[in-house]
């Protein structure tokens with residue numbers, strides 16, 4: 113395993129992105145309608161070239177983008193990441209026609225993308241998905257439901273994973289690019305703990321043809337997994353960005369808030385808590401970037417390292433944000449406070465793109481597999 117550190121140029125780019133997020137993207141995020149797609153924010157990400165950069169990124173650049181934006185404006189981070197999740201299957205497996213139709217629009221921040229894998233009956237066990245793709249004379253008809261789909265029902269196109277072969281598990285799934293205006297496709301927004309644009313999708317015999325397939329029929333699960341493998345360390349980077357935002361706020365607050373005759377930071381119980389928050393955040397950050405660099409270098413052990421990074425960073429961010437709330441006292445719980453926002457925002461990444469328990473299963477499986485190879 114190689115040692116890892118960011119180059120000075122990468123750190124400087126992260127700082128630039130953080131400043132951009134705070135100064136220019138946060139005001140746009142604040143003008144948005146909570147829980148709805150914010151198209152002016154997306155257009156700004158497009159104008160600044162960040163969506164183009166994201167689509168050309170490896171895992172490491174994706175982490176830098178996500179961490180730095182999240183530190184300054186979680187809404188901008190999420191808008192960018194969701195475009196990536198919905199579009200990467202097209203980058204990876206799209207035909208020239210599909211790429212020509214959608215990628216310039218996504219890059220410009222004009223088209224909204226969504227990644228539709230989860231269903232009411234298939235979350236962590238995604239290979240059991242049931243959305244039916246039934247053969248017709250000129251393609252398939254999609255019938256069933258998707259649930260917890262970010263950007264639904266407002267997206268302009270969906271990467272949809274459907275069952276083309278019954279009883280074949282992961283080997284019977286096909287990925288389709290489905291434009292939102294297809295007949296029979298509708299959806300309903302869902303109101304979540306944090307104001308995330310998300311909803312259900314209802315497919316009532318939606319027609320698709322061979323031209324809508326991403327990759328090959330029955331090979332769509334690989335398209336989903338390649339996308340999630342690229343994104344997994346970067347979910348950790350999003351979490352690190354939130355932890356850093358909570359830490360920045362805590363340093364500022366505890367240096368100035370006075371109690372018992374001096375600033376809070378002079379109480380050792382407070383300063384040691386801050387030291388612990390900073391140490392765990394730094395450890396999470398190193399795990400995330402090391403996993404991303406290993407992914408880009410094609411090193412062995414990437415699934416284990418990406419799982420460790422996602423697991424540790426998301427759990428750490430929860431710890432750090434909770435501790436930051438504690439050190440801020442009542443003001444952190446007031447609606448509209450940064451920490452009130454982060455406290456709601458930090459919860460979901462421990463569940464999506466592989467819950468914490470699923471990451472532990474991946475790590476343990478690889479550890480024992482390595483042991484068997486050495487035995």
Ligand SMILES: Cc1cc2nc3c(=O)[nH]c(=O)nc-3n(C[C@H](O)[C@H](O)[C@H](O)COP(=O)(O)OP(=O)(O)OC[C@H]3O[C@@H](n4cnc5c(N)ncnc54)[C@H](O)[C@@H]3O)c2cc1C
Nearest residue numbers: 227228229230235236237260261262460463464465467469
């Ligand atoms: C904010 C948000 C955005 C999302 N966006 C998208 C999206 O854009 N596209 C999409 O397709 N999906 C999306 N999802 C759905 C997400 O991928 C699922 O929630 C996730 O896969 C978990 O599935 P589930 O919620 O059905 O939980 P279940 O699969 O029912 O699991 C519930 C719990 O059981 C435990 N568990 C499950 N499996 C195991 C195991 N193997 N070992 C031990 N314990 C286990 C874990 O504690 C887990 O949290 C989103 C979810 C959220 C919260």
